[in-house]
Amino acid sequence: MKKFLIIGASFFAIAAVPFLSAPDDPAIPPRVRATFPASWRFQAGTSASFAPHAMVASDSRIAAEAGAEILKQGGNAVDAAVATGFALAVAYPEAGNLGGGGYMVIRLADGRVAALDYREVAPLAASRDMYVGADGKVNGESVIGPKASGVPGAVAGMLEAHRRYGSLPIAKVLAPALGLATDGFIVDSVFNRSVGQAKYRIENFAGRATFLKSDAPPAIGSRFTQPALARTIKLIADSGAVAFYRGSIADSIAAEMQRSGGLISKEDLARYRPVWRQPIRSSYRGYSLISMPPSSSGGTTITEMLNILEAYSEPAKFGSADEIHAVTSASQRAFIDRNAKLGDPSFVKVPAELTSKTYARAIAKTISRHRADPTTGLASQIREGNETTHYSVVDRFGNAVATTTTINDLYGSGVYVSGAGFFLNDEMDDFTSKPGTPNMFGLIQGSANAIAPGKRMLSAMSPTIVLDPKGQLLLVAGARGGPRIIAATSQIILNVIDHRMSLADAMSAPRMHHQSLPDSVQLEPGGFDKAVIARLGEMGHFVYERGGVAGAAAIMRVKGGYEGMDDPRSRGGAAVGY
Numbered sequence: 001m002k003k004f005l006i007i008g009a010s011f012f013a014i015a016a017v018p019f020l021s022a023p024d025d026p027a028i029p030p031r032v033r034a035t036f037p038a039s040w041r042f043q044a045g046t047s048a049s050f051a052p053h054a055m056v057a058s059d060s061r062i063a064a065e066a067g068a069e070i071l072k073q074g075g076n077a078v079d080a081a082v083a084t085g086f087a088l089a090v091a092y093p094e095a096g097n098l099g100g101g102g103y104m105v106i107r108l109a110d111g112r113v114a115a116l117d118y119r120e121v122a123p124l125a126a127s128r129d130m131y132v133g134a135d136g137k138v139n140g141e142s143v144i145g146p147k148a149s150g151v152p153g154a155v156a157g158m159l160e161a162h163r164r165y166g167s168l169p170i171a172k173v174l175a176p177a178l179g180l181a182t183d184g185f186i187v188d189s190v191f192n193r194s195v196g197q198a199k200y201r202i203e204n205f206a207g208r209a210t211f212l213k214s215d216a217p218p219a220i221g222s223r224f225t226q227p228a229l230a231r232t233i234k235l236i237a238d239s240g241a242v243a244f245y246r247g248s249i250a251d252s253i254a255a256e257m258q259r260s261g262g263l264i265s266k267e268d269l270a271r272y273r274p275v276w277r278q279p280i281r282s283s284y285r286g287y288s289l290i291s292m293p294p295s296s297s298g299g300t301t302i303t304e305m306l307n308i309l310e311a312y313s314e315p316a317k318f319g320s321a322d323e324i325h326a327v328t329s330a331s332q333r334a335f336i337d338r339n340a341k342l343g344d345p346s347f348v349k350v351p352a353e354l355t356s357k358t359y360a361r362a363i364a365k366t367i368s369r370h371r372a373d374p375t376t377g378l379a380s381q382i383r384e385g386n387e388t389t390h391y392s393v394v395d396r397f398g399n400a401v402a403t404t405t406t407i408n409d410l411y412g413s414g415v416y417v418s419g420a421g422f423f424l425n426d427e428m429d430d431f432t433s434k435p436g437t438p439n440m441f442g443l444i445q446g447s448a449n450a451i452a453p454g455k456r457m458l459s460a461m462s463p464t465i466v467l468d469p470k471g472q473l474l475l476v477a478g479a480r481g482g483p484r485i486i487a488a489t490s491q492i493i494l495n496v497i498d499h500r501m502s503l504a505d506a507m508s509a510p511r512m513h514h515q516s517l518p519d520s521v522q523l524e525p526g527g528f529d530k531a532v533i534a535r536l537g538e539m540g541h542f543v544y545e546r547g548g549v550a551g552a553a554a555i556m557r558v559k560g561g562y563e564g565m566d567d568p569r570s571r572g573g574a575a576v577g578y
């Protein structure tokens with residue numbers, strides 16, 4: 001049976017296309033409709049957006065439209081990713097940014113791959129114990145205010161990606177973002193609510209004059225313009241990243257830091273460089289993965305987890321106690337390694353074994369079929385032997401880009417660069433402020449991720465590209481949500497490969513998370529049968545049902561084109577294409 005779906009309604013000509021549940025390309029196995037418990041908030045069998053040629057999926061519809069406009073103008077996936085990134089900085093400032101950093105994984109249609117690390121670095125004036133007070137306790141300065149920011153990498157990174165792989169002039173790529181900042185956009189309920197929720201964070205700093213005029217978030221239906229940000233984007237379009245790192249924008253950042261007592265200096269900005277890295281290449285049951293190496297933990301942790309699962313057993317039924325036990329036990333083990341061993345590769349030696357199949361086989365043997373193991377026991381045993389946004393892009397040539405970018409919390413540190421018009425991150429909290437003390441995501445990390453001047457803080461961001469067994473592009477995915485990014489991204493991959501779900505089902509399926517410490521399994525409420533939860537308890541898992549596990553944005557190749565979708569858990573996102 002064919003269902004029909006309306007695509008591109010908000011932006012491009014409306015077209016009706018068949019939703020294909022059984023592509024006849026043998027490399028794309030037929031999808032099997034998922035079954036979710038009646039108590040789960042999303043239904044199985046819904047449709048993603050479809051586009052025959054090219055597509056952007058993002059947490060912001062406005063930014064996805066900006067990227068799609070560049071694709072339509074003949075830009076490639078990297079042009080569109082950069083256009084989307086800058087548009088996010090304007091229209092989705094809770095997470096989109098010029099004052100943060102990110103990671104980009106690229107796979108070109110000719111098979112070349114690349115990974116760009118434009119993560120923030122600790123300022124030169126940072127030190128290992130800078131957030132530990134005289135009482136020995138971690139203070140709150142890594143999460144709010146001027147001392148929370150790492151040196152931003154976003155502008156350098158996006159311009160470097162464009163320099164190497166872009167095809168349109170940068171001024172053309174930045175035009176949609178410039179237009180959005182200059183002419184403004186209409187405030188919707190999502191933006192209004194987002195600013196309202198972060199009022200406590202914004203109101204103490206210079207962003208108050210733009211975001212909290214009359215002490216309230218911009219009114220729904222009003223037009224929101226950002227003239228200072230427009231000037232900044234124009235300067236970057238005219239002079240490149242140098243305007244940000246050495247020119248008048250650098251002056252504004254340094255002045256803001258001096259005014260408020262922050263650490264980032266002009267020297268920090270002048271020294272910042274994005275780094276091209278070899279992506280992690282791994283495989284899972286015949287499919288190939290291209291993912292982000294350290295300084296993000298995302299690719300390493302997902303690879304270790306999937307390798308363990310592949311070695312452990314054939315996939316159990318989705319939502320069964322056996323499946324949850326396998327996935328969360330593999331995640332627990334991979335996070336133990338992540339939290340203890342990973343850090344910026346310029347500062348710590350990352351053990352190569354973490355992504356090896358041999359190592360994963362040995363770990364898989366430690367997972368009992370019937371019993372959960374406490375993290376404390378495993379950690380020694382193994383040693384011996386909110387805000388981020390992800391977007392996915394494909395172009396009509398078959399190039400693919402997965403990008404995740406962040407300022408960590410909603411509106412970052414709250415500090416807003418006067419005159420330049422953007423928020424600075426609070427990424428310093430991703431470092432280990434004090435070994436054994438949890439950060440804002442409850443992650444307990446080790447000295448490999450200790451603070452040092454010029455060092456990148458460990459991330460969980462996981463932009464990932466999956467190829468089918470024939471080596472053709474299948475999936476472009478990633479998420480927001482701190483360590484839960486790893487859970488969401490890996491489970492979308494498992495849902496597509498192991499459970500043959502459609503993209504919409506794979507994104508809507510209930511998720512689980514285990515990050516080793518706290519030693520517990522988080523399940524999304526209502527997503528799993530009560531009997532299954534009871535069984536997990538009998539096996540020794542500490543299970544709790546809470547919240548949403550991350551928010552993803554993904555694109556999947558299907559017959560005749562692409563399906564794309566922003567996470568149904570998020571509001572205001574879209575996949576837009578033509």
Ligand code: DON
Binds near residue numbers: 408427
């Ligand atoms: O890099 C990281 O892992 C974190 N700074 C990501 C933060 C995040 O995803 C918050 N968003 N919801």
